[in-house]
Amino acid sequence: MQYNELRKDYLLDRWVVIAKERSRRPIDLAKPRPEPIKNTVCPLCVGNENMTPPAIMLYQKENSQIKREQDPLSGERPKNWLVRCIPNLYPAFTPPQQPQDIEKILKSEDFGYAVGHHEVLVESPNHDEDPADAELPQLELVIKAYIDRFKELSTKSYIKYVSIFRNFGLEAGASLSHAHSQIIASPILPANIKEEQQASKNYRQKHGKCIYCDIIEREQKGPRLIFDNNDFVVFTPYASINPMEYWILPKKHAPNIKDLTDDEISSLALTLKTSLKALKVLVNDPPYNYGIHQAIEGESYHWHMEVYPKLAIWAGFEKSTGIYINTVMPEVAAEGLRKVIYT
Ligand SMILES: [Zn+2]
Ligand SMILES: [Zn+2]
Numbered sequence: 001m002q003y004n005e006l007r008k009d010y011l012l013d014r015w016v017v018i019a020k021e022r023s024r025r026p027i028d029l030a031k032p033r034p035e036p037i038k039n040t041v042c043p044l045c046v047g048n049e050n051m052t053p054p055a056i057m058l059y060q061k062e063n064s065q066i067k068r069e070q071d072p073l074s075g076e077r078p079k080n081w082l083v084r085c086i087p088n089l090y091p092a093f094t095p096p097q098q099p100q101d102i103e104k105i106l107k108s109e110d111f112g113y114a115v116g117h118h119e120v121l122v123e124s125p126n127h128d129e130d131p132a133d134a135e136l137p138q139l140e141l142v143i144k145a146y147i148d149r150f151k152e153l154s155t156k157s158y159i160k161y162v163s164i165f166r167n168f169g170l171e172a173g174a175s176l177s178h179a180h181s182q183i184i185a186s187p188i189l190p191a192n193i194k195e196e197q198q199a200s201k202n203y204r205q206k207h208g209k210c211i212y213c214d215i216i217e218r219e220q221k222g223p224r225l226i227f228d229n230n231d232f233v234v235f236t237p238y239a240s241i242n243p244m245e246y247w248i249l250p251k252k253h254a255p256n257i258k259d260l261t262d263d264e265i266s267s268l269a270l271t272l273k274t275s276l277k278a279l280k281v282l283v284n285d286p287p288y289n290y291g292i293h294q295a296i297e298g299e300s301y302h303w304h305m306e307v308y309p310k311l312a313i314w315a316g317f318e319k320s321t322g323i324y325i326n327t328v329m330p331e332v333a334a335e336g337l338r339k340v341i342y343t
């Protein structure tokens, strides 16, 4: 009998058991897709703009240019939008009601008000737009909208982190089936990001370079590489805790998405589409979450995207210990995704 492997994350103090003995093939995880929920009326569809709060940001097409607008104060809701960003109807974090509240957000070391922003980014007028099959210009607009919202929210004095994420499929927490992402700007820095940022800083002090730049160099030549292009590298991380988990790292070192060029935005759209399409084909369109990890300040962190397919159930051991068991070796996951892309 061979031992299972214990692997530790590149940066986090987190271990995973990579099951070799009971290792599964990606195809074994494919489940039948659940019946799409038949929303009686979709509040995010064109024509139903009045079912949501006024948009904070709209992209509209005007003479082949994209114009950035807001819903007008008159109460009118334009219908000719391409991307629409609205406040979440049930926000986890709400904007400060008066300026003096900003001073008192964190009341003590263990109590504060959940002041911040919680937005829904409607990615397309097309209800079923799936990034795995989307038209690239539309996906580029989504990334541009991520950047616009990050730029605006990250400059607010009370905001410590801007989380941009996507839930796909009911099992991954998407209660609305219309293509959308979410943005939560919070007055606290999440513990995992803090740990990644601190570990990056420590590595830089010790080795004089960025740990993520080093990871790119290593993974680009290794068995976990899915694919790479001029701007991005896509791979399954060494100590993945989710079966089929993969990361997208920009080759250009930058702490956040703020300064992506138009070319890099196009490249990211293609990278995202190619990788999500491979996942969709290989494991029968599984539910997933993805999130962008980035820093508002400082130069030492290296932004990236982490994609977590939802293919495992974490039970007693994972929940009570924070040690995970992954039944698909990251090397096997990468090989499966590579095959879909290159054949
Ligand atoms: Zn819809
Ligand atoms: Zn770097």
Ligand SMILES: [Zn+2]
Pocket (backbone or CB within 6 Å): 196, 293, 304, 306
């Ligand atoms: Zn990360």
